[in-house]
Amino acid sequence: MSTVSQRPALTPRQLTRASERLSFIYLERCTIHRDANAITAQDAEGTTHIPSATIGTLLLGPGTRITHQAMSVLAESGAAVCWVGERGVRYYASGRALSRSSxxxxxxxxxxxxxxxxxxxxxxxxxxxxxxxxxxxxxxxxxxxxxxxxxxxxxxxxxxxxxxxxxxxxxxxxxxxxxxxxxxxxxxxxxxxxxxxxxxxxxxxxxxxxxxxxxxxxxxxxxxxxxxxxxxxxxxxxxxxxxxxxxxxxxxxxxxxxxxxxxxxxxxxxxxxxxxxxxxLPAGTPDDEPANNDKDVVMLQSDGNQQVAAGINHDGPGDYERVRW
CATH class of the missing domain: 1.20.120.920 (CRISPR-associated endonuclease Cas1, C-terminal domain)
Structure with a gap:
């Protein structure tokens, strides 16, 4: 299994939209591991594979254990994680946003x-x-x-x-x-x-x-x-x-x-x-995400509520330098 640093981050276009995911999955009395881009739930009856990208919220009931790698793939997939007890839900974690846009x-x-x-x-x-x-x-x-x-x-x-x-x-x-x-x-x-x-x-x-x-x-x-x-x-x-x-x-x-x-x-x-x-959002805003929602579009705020390009040295005309992050 590769480590997190060796895997490229998924782009929003590779992730399942929130509206198309399973609402939640409840697991209890099992150990949750990772296998590629899926999580596995292992108990006395065997092992069940669950594609992480299809999960909206994973509810962890009593008796569950989860590995670091399983939490990593859930975060990469934008899934939320709740620890659940007999007396109710406690929300302790969340995944990344499914859009790069703010x-x-x-x-x-x-x-x-x-x-x-x-x-x-x-x-x-x-x-x-x-x-x-x-x-x-x-x-x-x-x-x-x-x-x-x-x-x-x-x-x-x-x-x-x-x-x-x-x-x-x-x-x-x-x-x-x-x-x-x-x-x-x-x-x-x-x-x-x-x-x-x-x-x-x-x-x-x-x-x-x-x-x-x-x-x-x-x-x-x-x-x-x-x-x-x-x-x-x-x-x-x-x-x-x-x-x-x-x-x-x-x-x-x-x-x-x-x-x-x-x-x-x-x-x-x-x-x-x-x-x-x-x-x-203002009335009339399209429901679909912008076409570049899978790209890192970072701007800088300037005077007059204007935005200018990031990654550039703005120390006067003709002195711009492209910055590598």
């Missing part, structure tokens, strides 16, 4: 830095979640109040649809098993969605910490994006899992499997990518 990161920073634009994006997020309401002119407090009301309505509607008793949202951090079945399912679905949203956010090169609704946390923007699909995907699925009492007490496992299927059925990754671009 366009989305810069657009996010511009929108976030302007308070008026930041509120406009928050309203646009509300409109995505609740398209039957027009949030134009609403203050932040009114947006939060409307979101709380609509989520409560969703809980009650799903309880009526599935027949699952609903006594309110209850979750104590660190005590996953302390809630009833539907609360456990809601928690498991939400935590998986945070991992998936983080994978998409980082794969697009955005900052996980620059949120438009959430604030003050390193995953504020991840929470913003994951919440876009709470009432549409997460909560209905959690009630479906709670209503389907097949004797399996592993609510977390059943929720993960059901969520994985639902994400595939609804093309949620593709939708997530498009929603982020629509929220951050």
């Amino acid at each position: 366009a989305l990161a810069e657009a996010q920073a511009r929108q976030w830095a302007n308070p008026r634009n930041r509120l406009a994006v928050a309203r646009a997020m509300y409109r995505i979640r609740f398209p039957d309401e027009d949030p134009a002119g609403l203050t932040r407090q009114e947006l939060l109040g409307g979101e709380g009301r609509r989520v409560k309505d969703c809980y009650r509607a799903q309880a009526a649809r599935t027949g699952v008793p609903w006594r309110g949202r209850r979750y104590t951090p660190g005590d996953f098993a302390g809630g009833d079945a539907v609360n456990q399912a809601i928690t498991a679905a939400a935590q998986c969605m945070y991992g998936i949203a983080h994978a998409v956010v980082t794969s697009l090169g955005c900052s996980p910490g620059l949120g438009f609704i959430h604030s003050g946390h390193e995953l504020s923007f991840v929470m913003d994006i994951a919440d876009l699909y709470k009432t549409d995907v997460g909560i209905p699925l959690a009630f479906d899992v709670a209503a389907d009492d097949d004797g399996d007490t592993d609510i977390g496992g059943r929720t993960r499997r059901a969520l994985r299927d639902r994400i595939h059925e609804t093309s949620l990754l593709d939708r997530c990518v498009n929603d982020i671009k629509r929220l951050l």
Whole structure:
């Protein structure tokens, strides 16, 4: 097996787009190695090969060990990695962005830095979640109040649809098993969605910490994006899992499997990518990445908001020297 220094870095054109990847793969009680550009999961039943470039998020459950080379190929492939326990998901790693361009990161920073634009994006997020309401002119407090009301309505509607008793949202951090079945399912679905949203956010090169609704946390923007699909995907699925009492007490496992299927059925990754671009980029911006997204295009900022070429000595006319990095 060659070392990292002997392998050329993959270009974005060689990587699978975020919207075309598997949403997540969950592994537990196994050892994860690398074999060429795949990872292998080895347990008592044998070895399974998994192409790393097809993974959106790898969830590592209890009893897993992973080698340095396996983490290396996952990072090169742009896959995110979460360590998962019985009490929920903890996001500890992420892969590289799937584009060399900083366009989305810069657009996010511009929108976030302007308070008026930041509120406009928050309203646009509300409109995505609740398209039957027009949030134009609403203050932040009114947006939060409307979101709380609509989520409560969703809980009650799903309880009526599935027949699952609903006594309110209850979750104590660190005590996953302390809630009833539907609360456990809601928690498991939400935590998986945070991992998936983080994978998409980082794969697009955005900052996980620059949120438009959430604030003050390193995953504020991840929470913003994951919440876009709470009432549409997460909560209905959690009630479906709670209503389907097949004797399996592993609510977390059943929720993960059901969520994985639902994400595939609804093309949620593709939708997530498009929603982020629509929220951050100016109207009319093409959805496709620039043709040179597999090249290192590095510019220098100059006066008057102008950009000049990097790799050149700018010490006066006629004195330019090409720089080799």
